[in-house]
Amino acid sequence: MTFINYAAKEINCKIVYYGPGLGGKTTNLQYIYSKTSPDAKGKMISLATETDRTLFFDFLPLDLGTIRGFTTRFHLYTVPGQVFYDASRKLILKGADGVIFVADSQEERMESNIESIRNLETNLKQHGLDLKSLPYALQFNKRDLPNAMPVDELYRVLNYKREPTFEAVAPQGNGVFDTLKSVAKQILVELRKR
Amino acid sequence: MASMDLVLYEEEIHQLEEVLKRLRHDSNARAVFLIDKNGQQMAADGDVDQFDTTSLASLTAGNVAATDSLAKLIGEREFSVLFHEGERDHIHISIVAKRAILLVIFDERSSLGLVRLRVKRAAAEFDQIFEQMAQKASAGPVEGPHQTPFSEITDDDIDALFSD
Numbered sequence: 157m158t159f160i161n162y163a164a165k166e167i168n169c170k171i172v173y174y175g176p177g178l179g180g181k182t183t184n185l186q187y188i189y190s191k192t193s194p195d196a197k198g199k200m201i202s203l204a205t206e207t208d209r210t211l212f213f214d215f216l217p218l219d220l221g222t223i224r225g226f227t228t229r230f231h232l233y234t235v236p237g238q239v240f241y242d243a244s245r246k247l248i249l250k251g252a253d254g255v256i257f258v259a260d261s262q263e264e265r266m267e268s269n270i271e272s273i274r275n276l277e278t279n280l281k282q283h284g285l286d287l288k289s290l291p292y293a294l295q296f297n298k299r300d301l302p303n304a305m306p307v308d309e310l311y312r313v314l315n316y317k318r319e320p321t322f323e324a325v326a327p328q329g330n331g332v333f334d335t336l337k338s339v340a341k342q343i344l345v346e347l348r349k350r
Numbered sequence: 351m352a353s354m355d356l357v358l359y360e361e362e363i364h365q366l367e368e369v370l371k372r373l374r375h376d377s378n379a380r381a382v383f384l385i386d387k388n389g390q391q392m393a394a395d396g397d398v399d400q401f402d403t404t405s406l407a408s409l410t411a412g413n414v415a416a417t418d419s420l421a422k423l424i425g426e427r428e429f430s431v432l433f434h435e436g437e438r439d440h441i442h443i444s445i446v447a448k449r450a451i452l453l454v455i456f457d458e459r460s461s462l463g464l465v466r467l468r469v470k471r472a473a474a475e476f477d478q479i480f481e482q483m484a485q486k487a488s489a490g491p492v493e494g495p496h497q498t499p500f501s502e503i504t505d506d507d508i509d510a511l512f513s514d
Contacts, residue, residue: 157356162500163358164363201405350500
């Protein structure tokens, strides 16, 4: 749900990072936070457990500049990936303008990836959103690990609608901004259509 | 998706700000915020600069969303009021017009009773403003100076945002 404030001349959009637990959603946000100039970002908030697992969400507000005189702001959220946090995941998805799915490339995480995409589809439906029409990108994270599956195979199984796909190594930043830009652009293109 | 967008025009923002201003004054609060349920700040009044307003809005919305789910789990429709008591400052959170969250931050210069009383009055005014907004939205796109500027966004405009 894009929020357009004509008085303050602002467009605010919400992007949600989704995916299985320990896939690197929080790491994506941490990298973006570390590489963004202080005037373009707000405080990053992580509601995490004592062992640094996401408990409720991470939140990072990003200011991308102006478009047609409107300040364009993206609010980035991650969901908790662990299966039993589904109630929280559902809440975070509410009002999402776009979704980034962070898949774990490791072979043993394939089932978790598949389960998480199905869960995404179900939870979106409950908010009246359809993954088929929502701005969406797929990120294959952890490409540097020796047990990472071939990209072709990941794509064959996880691709949902021929969405833009990116290879990533989130701690080093590879693919992190490309994935974000892809969804941000899709959201703005959607805005133009209205 | 378009119908779900929240669009605020200047006249409505001014109306909302007027109500907030009066509420802050009448309740002796430090600051008052009106926040969309998705975590976007719509309007505010008071010592706003003292706070990280973006984080405040996002966390408040998360708090309300979690509490809403808790209510449903025990068979309640919602918990319409949340109150957090600190040593110096306190937070009063309430749902107004079903879609917005009213956050009041106050200290010893006010009291929970006074805040509750003033919030109740302000809530009725917010209901009216949101009702107007809903009617306007259902009447279709607004003509004139408010016509959406986004239909004219070009690929170059979008690329320029990412030119770093």
